[in-house]
Amino acid sequence: MEREIRVGLCGCGVIGEGLVKALHEHADIIRARTGAPIRLTAAADKDPARLDLVRSHDTSVALLDDAFEIPKRDDVDIVVELIGGVEVADRLVREALQAKKHVVTANKALLAERGASLFALAETNGCDLYFEAAVAGAIPVIRVIRESLASDRFLSVRGIINGTSNYILSSMANEGAAFEEALKAAQEAGFAEADPTLDITGGDAGHKLALIAGLAFGAHVLPSQIPTEGIDQVDPRDIQYARNFGYVIRPLAVAQRVDSGALDLRVHPALVPQSDPLAHVDGALNAVAIQGEMVGPSFLSGLGAGAAPTATSVAGDIVDIARNLLAGAPMRTWYLPVEGEQRIQPLADLSSRYYLRFSVRDESGVLASLSGKLGNAGISIEKMVQDVESGAEGTATIAILTHRAREGDLRASLAAIDETHLTTAPTHLIRIVQ
Ligand SMILES: NC(=O)c1ccc[n+]([C@@H]2O[C@H](COP(=O)([O-])OP(=O)(O)OC[C@H]3O[C@@H](n4cnc5c(N)ncnc54)[C@H](OP(=O)(O)O)[C@@H]3O)[C@@H](O)[C@H]2O)c1
Incomplete structure (x- = not known):
């Protein structure tokens, strides 16, 4: 039979x-x-x-x-x-x-x-x-990492692995919706749970990244060890400035080995250049970009939920x-061996480019003062725009893209700047994907 x-x-x-x-x-x-x-x-x-x-x-x-x-x-x-x-x-x-x-x-x-x-x-x-x-x-990420690319050394895995967050940021960008409005639309469209906390705070993507880190890098990582920021801090102004600079803001998860041997693992919104395939992953779609030593770049995209x-x-x-x-052969395809605890790079040691949005007093000399303070901390500016803030008399917005900097140095400099009379609100930082 x-x-x-x-x-x-x-x-x-x-x-x-x-x-x-x-x-x-x-x-x-x-x-x-x-x-x-x-x-x-x-x-x-x-x-x-x-x-x-x-x-x-x-x-x-x-x-x-x-x-x-x-x-x-x-x-x-x-x-x-x-x-x-x-x-x-x-x-x-x-x-x-x-x-x-x-x-x-x-x-x-x-x-x-x-x-x-x-x-x-x-x-x-x-x-x-x-x-x-x-x-x-539906994207066969696990099979690709565990089977198809089993012989390769992984250099990086970057992805949009939370469809709810991507849907919200896409609505904000495409329809000019505010965060709360976009979240409500996501819930009505069935892309967000009644309680969307795990999605919008990055927790869900952190769970998935912990699994990816285990498969691709042999790391035993708990989600609580992964630096995680949600999309709830992204302001429509950031999306607009990013667009003018040639970028799209995407909810990103990154796993890569850095020169020190540590693992760089993080979940956060990021500026992605419009030329990057991840920039074109819109709405509730997910995508994963894998860089292997032998295989080079691979890109997988599709529906991440439903x-x-x-x-x-x-x-x-x-x-x-x-x-x-x-075949009488259970465990034919096994979970890749986990090599145990591995050092996770602290965010302070991350070397990245950054987008910064300063709310400043609309007074002469502020711009020079700000760039001087950043320069003294070794942070060099790649691009900068200044706008008078609508509806807030006497204040202006300065949006900056930096060259590569160490995050710890940048954050120390921003904390010092925010303590001066120059800024009228805490400065906002978003990482730029490499
Ligand atoms: N939804 C997605 O798009 C998606 C995508 C990828 C992965 N997942 C994962 O897939 C899993 C299922 O998600 P889902 O969206 O299908 O969840 P769901 O709609 O809440 O379904 C879970 C079902 O299991 C029932 N249940 C809970 N405990 C039970 C028990 N002890 N005995 C019998 N039934 C029990 C629940 O009943 P009650 O509601 O009465 O508790 C509910 O009907 C989750 O781990 C989720 O993270 C979901």
């Missing part, structure tokens, strides 16, 4: 429902490409109404309200964790691995926080733990594990 691969689904929310559709509607394609049918045998969600779709496709699927029943079942080979969160998902994945079930998850928060011990547990139990959908949704794209990545992982099972 032909072997079938049996899947147990934990969580039938946005992505779970997308997976149910993908497995049902593409059953023939999946069967042909896997060499065996893949069948959903059990599904769990706290809300039974969310299992209606499963019921409508196949009345033989066991429908449960407790995800913890799934790993216990004999008719499940692969447990798919789509409940989200860290604590409960961690227990669920552990129970699945201890029961010798293979696991697919889309949960970046879980793997960024607990990945090291979960991958070790998977190895101990001879199980696969796949997570393509956890980073950049039911169908993310579920397609989850289904791809299920197919991969099914192939491993059919």
Whole structure:
């Protein structure tokens, strides 16, 4: 009798429902490409109404309200964790691995926080733990880093890996919307959660970058170690000045090895030159630019979230594990070895170019005084514009692009400037991508 691969689904929310559709509607394609049918045998969600779709496709699927029943079942080979969160998902994945079930998850928060011990547990139990959908949704970043480019040394991975932030900054740039307005539009369009905190503060991108740093650089990094700034500080004026200077502001995540041997990891909005492919990744799209020693530059772009794209990545992982099972070779494609703790470069040591926006008194001599103070700190100016601020009598804005400087030196100089009578508000800084 032909072997079938049996899947147990934990969580039938946005992505779970997308997976149910993908497995049902593409059953023939999946069967042909896997060499065996893949069948959903059990599904769990706290809300039974969310299992209606499963019921409508196949009345033989066991429908449960407790995800913890799934790993216990004999008719499940692969447990798919789509409940989200860290604590409960961690227990669920552990129970699945201890029961010798293979696991697919889309949960970046879980793997960024607990990945090291979960991958070790998977190895101990001879199980696969796949997570393509956890980073950049439908874009196959994990596979490219882990498999296609497995022989290369990675020099840098830069990306737009939070679609909500990119959607908001794009709306601000394209429609002239203010931040709050753009956030509301993102929520109405279904691109932002009711609580968008993790997206707009950079936390979600930090989770994904921690996974990328593990894969590409062998680094065991916790999200809390990654310098992270959200897009909530970007002002429409910054977008306008950036455009006039020939740049676009994008929510960026960067992982690269610097000359000192440390890892430069950071999440923040950045000025990207209009000639850079990342500048053209608009709206809710994600993109990842990889620079390898041998391969040179590669660029991947696509939908980073949403039911169908993310579920397609989850289904791809299920197919991969099914192939491993059919070949009798679980763990055929393993998580790259993590080399352990590595030094993360402090932001103060970052060497970068910067965009600065000063709010100053509209008086003679201010400009000369400001550039003199920057010059004394070794910060040289590449470009500068000065505008009288509308609606704020007696104040002006000076926008500056600097040449390369050490961030610690620049910040010390800005702190000193902001203590003088020259500025009327704290100076705003955005890094320029290299
Ligand atoms: N949405 C995206 O575009 C996207 C993209 C990439 C990755 N992901 C990741 O995919 C995962 C799922 O996201 P989602 O958007 O599908 O979330 P979701 O819509 O909130 O779905 C999660 C479902 O699991 C249920 N659930 C929670 N705990 C359970 C338990 N112990 N037993 C049974 N059911 C339980 C939830 O019920 P209640 O609501 O009643 O708690 C909910 O129906 C997350 O890790 C997320 O980070 C999502």
